[in-house]
Structure formats: structure tokens, C-alpha cells
Amino acid sequence: MRTLTRFSLVLAMALGAPVPSHAISGNEQVELAGSGRYEELRLALEQDAARGPLKTRDLHALCFAYSRTKRYAKLFECLDKMAANLARGDLRTRLFGLDDATPVLHLMRGEAQLELGNFAAAAEEAKKALAWFKEEGGDDADIELEGLALLSMASTLGGQRAEGEKYARQLEEVSTFTLRGNGYVSVKAMALARAHMALGNYQKTLDAIASDRLFSVHAFLDRLVSGAVVTGKNNWTWQELPRAFMTNRALRGIGQTGQAKAGYDQLLAIPQVRDNGEIYWIILFERGLIAEGEGRSDEAADFYKKAIEVIEQQRATIHTEASKIGFVGDKQRVYERLVDVLYARQRSADAFEYIERAKSRALVDMLASKQVASLQAGAAADAAREFDEAEAELTAQVPVSAQEGKQGQRAAAARAAGRLRSAAPELGSLVTVSSLPLAELRALLPADEALVQYYYQGQLLYATVYAGGEVRMLRLEAAGLDEDIRRFRELVDQMDPQAATLARKLYDSLLRPLEGPLAKSQRLLIVPHGALHYLPFSALHDGRKYLLERYALRALPSASVLKYLRKGKPGIARQMLVLGNPDLGDPKLDLPSAQVEAEKIAQRAGQARLLMRQHASESALKADGVRYPALHIASHGIFNARRPLDSHLLLARDGDNDGKLTVSELYGLRLDADLVTLSACETGLGQINTGDDVVGLTRGFLYAGASNVVASLWQVDDEATSQLMIRFYEALASHPKAEALRLAQLDVMKKYPHPYFWSAFYLTGSGQ
Incomplete structure (x- = not known):
């Protein structure tokens, strides 16, 4: 059954079938999957799923379609349902003829985690697939091969190179001979090539590809250029393109730059290559590096700019081909090389713009990887609707197959992004790259x-x-x-x-x-x-x-x-919400001086609402923060370097909120504050991402609507902070905010000369 099913899958690559309006048959599933028509397979199976729960044989095909179209949220939901089916004893799958779909479940999860950059999670899933293989035995060598390749790549890309080398050696030792013949040569060759590509063992990558005598990169490229391979709606381009890229990347890696250049130029001449954005931008970048190495800086800049255009069309920094090519491209490096070239050409204005675009890309990537669901919360209805539409369109812009209509898809995504930028520019800045000329x-x-x-x-x-x-x-x-x-x-x-x-x-x-x-x-x-x-x-x-x-x-x-900054208003706002020394359930976290500070500031404001201890709650801030032009929060801030969107302010908890106001929550909060003062510890720290944009509480409050945010870079002295804050609000009566903070710091400097006491605080925002 397994051999027949796989033979049918290969045979079906040359066939086509319309999307059925009835329940999709097994043969139709195989045809659609084999010909790379994953969107049609997805739509058909979603229609079936709407009629009732799918059995594993059909659910696996739907999960497979989600995997190939890179719909990660739906994929993980689908895999969870599949796991529940397996736990009930519904084990059989159709696409690969397995009596037990358990290892495929783990491999699909692992590949998705690898592409999302969650390397430890990918390694765990690979180990589960290998544990199943060891326990069940049999001659399903492809499970062992794919599992070891995934484990090697996840280890290497996750910084565990020695582990990656170990699993690559184990992969080399796997026999491809079975009772049915030497049927796994191609699978092993590609698995080894991917593992060695991740390790940067380029000669071994070439050797692995060459070991598959059924494949010839040069013959494949010739067929692509002539159009002989691209017929109908088949998916050969997407199966063989990764191998062609790996060959050229490995050639450059061993110093055969001329051959790599010629190979890349062949690939760039093939229209279908442009539809695989994740490999296309890497090829453009690689050609730029070669051109720069040859001293052709203008040519290199053109390649880098084209690569950036492709990168910025993509919703997130998802390495959608990492599991296929064992290679994770650093998108920020494209910006870096272009800035270097532009600087050398004395084009400062252009370099400035691409620096801004690099930072914007970093923010888009970070938010997309987190999939913050509340970004549009509190926005106008039209803006929220445009946000949802743009999200859907942009998320779909990933390589799925050699199907028709890619240009139309990209055009639709561009229109959706444009509508979003018009309806709500600040929302648009979080899902599309923007810059300031x-x-x-x-x-x-x-x-x-x-x-x-x-x-x-x-x-x-x-x-x-x-x-x-x-x-x-x-x-x-x-x-x-x-x-x-x-x-x-x-x-x-x-x-x-x-x-x-x-x-x-x-x-x-x-x-x-x-x-x-x-x-x-x-x-x-x-x-x-x-x-x-x-x-x-x-x-x-x-x-x-x-x-x-x-x-x-x-x-x-x-x-x-x-x-996006609103202009600040001079002077101190008499209407102020002050939260001080919240009851955090631990006496060691009490801030007595912060309580005195809050009382004095509220008294000076005149019309302040003062919330102390258990009343200084997260719920109160969320409910009433929007009503006040100034917020003062005297509490602890917690910086989470590994998960910056989980960095938070500690406030009192109640039945509605846990007392941790996170950066994620701030992106869904709407404020009208001219000033937010975070008189707390470490509130200004944030994660340093590749390409930048520290994502801390300051950025969150700015996005929520604050014109100015005063925060701290380290754990501050309680008494000195209290003095600084009181002096800051006094100076606000007659000075702009940046100058008022400066005067307060200079005042504290007289009593406490060392920078520890006064230099932690800084102002982010309009300064007015």
C-alpha cells in the first residue's frame, strides 16, 4: 500500500483536478498534493471539515496543505486535532500510506517550529519522531532520515553545533537499502545536504547532492530555462529549486564563485523563481555579495535593493524554506550591506532611509512572530477592519507552489497594506515596513x-x-x-x-x-x-x-x-492619574518612598486621582487611563530579555487582571496621555533584536497614544528618584518636558553627584 501510494503521488504531479464541491476523495487528495496545488487541497478539505470532524486520513492531508502554505496558526490547530484522533486510535493516513501517522505529526510540527525559529521545540519534535521509529522498527527509513536531518538542523541553527555534527554523522550511517530495494537514496541525499548546509560544510553539501544520481542540477536548470519542466500546474520547480539553490550556495562556500555566479544568474532568469520569495531574496543577496566582491558596487546595490523589496513584501521574518534548504538567511544583513555600499558612494540620504527601513522591518518581524492579537483593539472600526484584511492578505504572501495568480495576490496585498496605512498609519507601521525620508x-x-x-x-x-x-x-x-x-x-x-x-x-x-x-x-x-x-x-x-x-x-x-507622535502640551496637567506603591503581595516589593512621592505629586497636581496599594491595580489603569492627560506610575518594572513583549509593570491584581501590564497588552490599549511617567525599575530596558528596535514598555506606551514617556534604564535609588520626580513636576510648570527632566536631574546631581542617582531616567517622545 505504501509503495503504491507514493507511486501515485509521483504520478499525480503531471495531473490536474478541479476543486470538487463534494467530499474530496483519496485519489483527488493525492493528485492535488502531488501536483503542488496545496491551496486547492486546503479549500476542498476545509469544505469537508465544515460538514463534520475529519478522520486522520483526511485531517493529515489538511494539515499537510497548511504546512505547505505556511499557515502556521491553522497548522498547529490542525495538528492538535490530529493528535487527538491518534490518541483515540484513529491512526491511518493516506498521503504516505502509513499505518500510524504519529511520526508525520511530529515531523510537521518540527519543520514548522524550525521555520519559526523555535529551534529547541523543533529538536524536541524530531526526537519524538525518532523515538517512534526506534520503538516501532520497520523499514520506514525516510522517517529516520527526515528526523535526523531535522534534529541536526535544529541543533546547529540553535547554536549547538557539536550536536548538529553528531546527528549529521548518524544520518550518514543510515542504510537506504530495504526489502523493496534501494529506494531512499534521494531522501538521504537531500537530508544530508540540508544538514551539512546548516553546518556550513559546503563540500559535504555538494557531495550529498551529487550522490543522488537521479538528479542533475544543470539538466534541471536547462529544462527550466527552456520551459520544458514548467508545464500546466505541476510543482517540479518547488521540489527542485531548493536543491539548485543549495548547489550554488555551496559552490560559493568553497570558493567557486564563478560557477555560483553563473548558476544564480540562471536561476534569476527563470520567472517561476520569483514566486518563491524566501529563496528569491537570498539569491538576489548572494548575487549582490558576489558583485560587491568583484568591485561592482552599483550592481551590488541594485541586487540588495531588489532583495529588500522582496523582503518587505513578506509579512514576517519566517524562514519558510529553512526546513528544505538547511539555510536561514539574515534579512537584516541585506540592509547592512546596502548601507555600507551607499555610505561608500557618499549617498547619506539614501543610507539614512534604509537604516530606518531596517528598524521598521525589525519591529514588524518581532510583532508578527508574536502574533499580537490585540493590535487593533481600541482602533476605529474602519481601521480595525482594514487591519484584519491587511493581516489576511499579507500573511498569505508566502511561497506555496507554482500556481497561477501570484502577481494578483501580491497586488491585493499591496492594496490592503495601502488602505491600512491610510486608515490608521500607526497600525500600518506595525504590519508593513515604513520609513521617514x-x-x-x-x-x-x-x-x-x-x-x-x-x-x-x-x-x-x-x-x-x-x-x-x-x-x-x-x-x-x-x-x-x-x-x-x-x-x-x-x-x-x-x-x-x-x-x-x-x-x-x-x-x-x-x-x-x-x-x-x-x-x-x-x-x-x-x-x-x-x-x-x-x-x-x-x-x-x-x-x-x-x-x-x-x-x-x-x-x-x-x-x-x-x-506618529502627537505634539505635547506645555505645562503640567492638573488632571492626573497617579498609581503608587501597589500591593504586590510581598512586603519585599513595597516602595515606601514611591508612596510618599505619589502623594506629593498628586497633591501638587490639584485634580489628580491617587490610587495606592490594592487600588493601584492593572484594572484601574486599563479602565481609567484613557481619561487622563497624564499618568504617573510608581512601581516595579520587569524586563524579559527572552520574550520582550512579556516585559511588564507590576500593579495590584484583582479578579479581572493578573497585575502584570505587559507590552503586548499596551499594543491593544488606547491612551490620550501627553505624559506617562514610569517611576519604576528597569522600565526602559528592552530586547536588542537583530536590526534593532528595542521593544520595551516605552515603545508600548508610545504606540498606545502617549506623547512622552519618562522611564529608567536600571534599578534606581528610591529616595533619589522621589526627589527627582517631585522636582520634575515642579519644572513642568514653566518648561518643556525634556528640559524639565534635565533640570530635575541637574538638581539631584547637586546632592548625589554620581550618575547612578540621576542618569537612569530618560525621555522618549516629543519632548514638548
């Missing part, structure tokens, strides 16, 4: 304020200064910068006098080269990047003064945020 900055920046944007690439650091209508981009030395920032933070936290030495060194590295362009400015807007998000710029020292003594400072996660 330099030409728009003049109207958004005060005349006496300079923008300093950093872009950090390991050993290289770019600083772009926009001041007085002019832009200047400099490349700074960044060797050891991460360690200097870490050590500086450590010395500041220990109140060590040696912090002064590093404060001067960091100033010399980051700001002294910019003193010329900054000479006429009185205020600085700093857009950090990478580890610079952890640096208290106010505490940097030029040998005579701290930076705080020379400038009023504010920060933004990216310059593009300027487009």
Missing part, C-alpha cells in the same frame, strides 16, 4: 534640535547627524563597544569612581566626532541602535561637562516614529 525631517524637528541616529553593525558604527537642514553621515570605530557599555553600566551601578574614565572614552567614541555638526544645537534627539539602547547618554563626559549639562535630551526608537 530625510526630506520630511525639516518640518518635524525644531530648528535648535539635532537628530543623531546610530546604526550599529558589530565592528562598525554609523552616526547620521541631521542639523540645520543638513545631513552628515560618519563611520565610527566600534571595536569593544559592547564591552565598554556593559562595563560602564556595571561601574555606574556600583557607584565606582572609575565610571568617569569610561564616560570620557564613550564620549570620545560616540560624540566627539560629531561636535562640528552639533555646534549650533541646544537639544539632541538621539536614536540609538543595538547595545546603545542600554547607554545613559546623559552621563557621557567630554572632560569638562556631562552631556546633560550641555543639552536637553530626548530619545526615539526610530526617526520614523516622529510621523
Whole structure:
């Protein structure tokens, strides 16, 4: 049965069948799956599922369709149903003729987790499939081969290279001989190629591909170029393209650049390749690297720009071909290489725009991987509807097969994204890449304020200064910068006098080269990047003064945020919601000075609502926060480096909320606050993502509608913070917010000279 089913699956690749309006038969499922018509298979089986629960034989086919179309949410839901069927004894599957679908369940889960970047979870699923194989025995060698390949790739990509090597060796030892013949040669060849590609063992990748005598990359490419292979709606392109890419990538890896270049150019000449966006952008990037290595910088820039266009059409940074090619492309590296090329060509304005696009892409990726369901909560009905439509359209833009209509799909997605940006620009910025051209900055920046944007690439650091209508981009030395920032933070936290030495060194590295362009400015807007998000710029020292003594400072996660900020209102809002020292159920977490601080601030405001202890709850903030132009929250903040959207403020819990106001929840909250002050611990910290955009509570409050957020970078001294906050609100009566914070910090500096006491706090937002 197994052999016949697989033979039918291969035979069906040349066939086509209309989507039936009745229950889809087994033969029709095999035909649709074999010809790569996964969308038709999905639609037909969803119709059947609407009539009642599917048996495993049909449910497996539906899960398979979800897997191939990269609908991960539906895939995991489908696999859960399939697991329930298996637990009830409904074991048989149709597509691969298995008497027990258990290993296929684990392999599909594992492949999806690999493509989502959850490498540990992928490894666990692979181990479950292999455990089934060991226990059940039999001659289903493909289960062992696919399981070991998945386990090797997941280990390697998850940072466990030694484990990846171990499983690759085990894979090499698997025999492909069975009683039915030597039928698993191709499966083993591809499994080995994927494992060695992940390991970067390029010669072994080529050797593995060459071991499959049924396949010839060059013959395949010739057939593609001539059109002989692409007939009807078959799926050969999608089965063989990964192997062709791996061959060329491995050739470049062993130094055969000329052959790789010719191979990539052949692939780029094939129209069907453009429909596989996940491999297409990598090929474009690879060609750009080759062109750059040949000294053809303009040609390289063109390839990089085309790759970025493909990347930005995709909803999320899902490595949708990782399980097929054993290769995870770093999309942020495309932006980095393009910025390098543009800088070398003295095209600062273009480089600035792509830096902004890189940061926007990073935010889109992070939110998409989390799948924040509440992003549209609180938005206008039209905007929420456009958000839903754009989400659906953009999520569908993944390689599924060589079917017709791809251009129409992409056009529909572009239209949906455009409607979303018009209906709710801030929502659009979270699901599509957006940037702020330099030409728009003049109207958004005060005349006496300079923008300093950093872009950090390991050993290289770019600083772009926009001041007085002019832009200047400099490349700074960044060797050891991460360690200097870490050590500086450590010395500041220990109140060590040696912090002064590093404060001067960091100033010399980051700001002294910019003193010329900054000479006429009185205020600085700093857009950090990478580890610079952890640096208290106010505490940097030029040998005579701290930076705080020379400038009023504010920060933004990216310059593009300027487009969405409401202009702040001068003065202190008399109507204020103040939450202080919430009852967290643990006396060790009490903040007595924060309670005194909250009482004094509320008293000075005049019309404040003061909530203390058990009344300072998450529920109260969610219910009443929208009614107040100013919020002051004196509590603890918890930073979660591994899951930044789970970073949270600790408030009192009740029957409706758990007391943890997370970043995820903030993206679904609507505020009308001119100022949010987070007088707490670590509220300004966030996860440093590849490409950046620290996603902390500050970004969450800005998106929720706050014009300005004052937060802290480390655990602050309770008494000094109380003094700083009281002075800050006094200064607000007659100064803009950035200047008021500066005056408060200078006041605290007189009593507590060490930066530990005053430099933790910073303002993000309009500064007004």
C-alpha cells in the first residue's frame, strides 16, 4: 500500500483536478498534493471539515496543505486535532500510506517550529519522531532520515553545533537499502545536504547532492530555462529549486564563485523563481555579495535593493524554506550591506532611509512572530477592519507552489497594506515596513534640535547627524563597544569612581566626532541602535561637562516614529492619574518612598486621582487611563530579555487582571496621555533584536497614544528618584518636558553627584 501510494503521488504531479464541491476523495487528495496545488487541497478539505470532524486520513492531508502554505496558526490547530484522533486510535493516513501517522505529526510540527525559529521545540519534535521509529522498527527509513536531518538542523541553527555534527554523522550511517530495494537514496541525499548546509560544510553539501544520481542540477536548470519542466500546474520547480539553490550556495562556500555566479544568474532568469520569495531574496543577496566582491558596487546595490523589496513584501521574518534548504538567511544583513555600499558612494540620504527601513522591518518581524492579537483593539472600526484584511492578505504572501495568480495576490496585498496605512498609519507601521525620508525631517524637528541616529553593525558604527537642514553621515570605530557599555553600566551601578574614565572614552567614541555638526544645537534627539539602547547618554563626559549639562535630551526608537507622535502640551496637567506603591503581595516589593512621592505629586497636581496599594491595580489603569492627560506610575518594572513583549509593570491584581501590564497588552490599549511617567525599575530596558528596535514598555506606551514617556534604564535609588520626580513636576510648570527632566536631574546631581542617582531616567517622545 505504501509503495503504491507514493507511486501515485509521483504520478499525480503531471495531473490536474478541479476543486470538487463534494467530499474530496483519496485519489483527488493525492493528485492535488502531488501536483503542488496545496491551496486547492486546503479549500476542498476545509469544505469537508465544515460538514463534520475529519478522520486522520483526511485531517493529515489538511494539515499537510497548511504546512505547505505556511499557515502556521491553522497548522498547529490542525495538528492538535490530529493528535487527538491518534490518541483515540484513529491512526491511518493516506498521503504516505502509513499505518500510524504519529511520526508525520511530529515531523510537521518540527519543520514548522524550525521555520519559526523555535529551534529547541523543533529538536524536541524530531526526537519524538525518532523515538517512534526506534520503538516501532520497520523499514520506514525516510522517517529516520527526515528526523535526523531535522534534529541536526535544529541543533546547529540553535547554536549547538557539536550536536548538529553528531546527528549529521548518524544520518550518514543510515542504510537506504530495504526489502523493496534501494529506494531512499534521494531522501538521504537531500537530508544530508540540508544538514551539512546548516553546518556550513559546503563540500559535504555538494557531495550529498551529487550522490543522488537521479538528479542533475544543470539538466534541471536547462529544462527550466527552456520551459520544458514548467508545464500546466505541476510543482517540479518547488521540489527542485531548493536543491539548485543549495548547489550554488555551496559552490560559493568553497570558493567557486564563478560557477555560483553563473548558476544564480540562471536561476534569476527563470520567472517561476520569483514566486518563491524566501529563496528569491537570498539569491538576489548572494548575487549582490558576489558583485560587491568583484568591485561592482552599483550592481551590488541594485541586487540588495531588489532583495529588500522582496523582503518587505513578506509579512514576517519566517524562514519558510529553512526546513528544505538547511539555510536561514539574515534579512537584516541585506540592509547592512546596502548601507555600507551607499555610505561608500557618499549617498547619506539614501543610507539614512534604509537604516530606518531596517528598524521598521525589525519591529514588524518581532510583532508578527508574536502574533499580537490585540493590535487593533481600541482602533476605529474602519481601521480595525482594514487591519484584519491587511493581516489576511499579507500573511498569505508566502511561497506555496507554482500556481497561477501570484502577481494578483501580491497586488491585493499591496492594496490592503495601502488602505491600512491610510486608515490608521500607526497600525500600518506595525504590519508593513515604513520609513521617514530625510526630506520630511525639516518640518518635524525644531530648528535648535539635532537628530543623531546610530546604526550599529558589530565592528562598525554609523552616526547620521541631521542639523540645520543638513545631513552628515560618519563611520565610527566600534571595536569593544559592547564591552565598554556593559562595563560602564556595571561601574555606574556600583557607584565606582572609575565610571568617569569610561564616560570620557564613550564620549570620545560616540560624540566627539560629531561636535562640528552639533555646534549650533541646544537639544539632541538621539536614536540609538543595538547595545546603545542600554547607554545613559546623559552621563557621557567630554572632560569638562556631562552631556546633560550641555543639552536637553530626548530619545526615539526610530526617526520614523516622529510621523506618529502627537505634539505635547506645555505645562503640567492638573488632571492626573497617579498609581503608587501597589500591593504586590510581598512586603519585599513595597516602595515606601514611591508612596510618599505619589502623594506629593498628586497633591501638587490639584485634580489628580491617587490610587495606592490594592487600588493601584492593572484594572484601574486599563479602565481609567484613557481619561487622563497624564499618568504617573510608581512601581516595579520587569524586563524579559527572552520574550520582550512579556516585559511588564507590576500593579495590584484583582479578579479581572493578573497585575502584570505587559507590552503586548499596551499594543491593544488606547491612551490620550501627553505624559506617562514610569517611576519604576528597569522600565526602559528592552530586547536588542537583530536590526534593532528595542521593544520595551516605552515603545508600548508610545504606540498606545502617549506623547512622552519618562522611564529608567536600571534599578534606581528610591529616595533619589522621589526627589527627582517631585522636582520634575515642579519644572513642568514653566518648561518643556525634556528640559524639565534635565533640570530635575541637574538638581539631584547637586546632592548625589554620581550618575547612578540621576542618569537612569530618560525621555522618549516629543519632548514638548
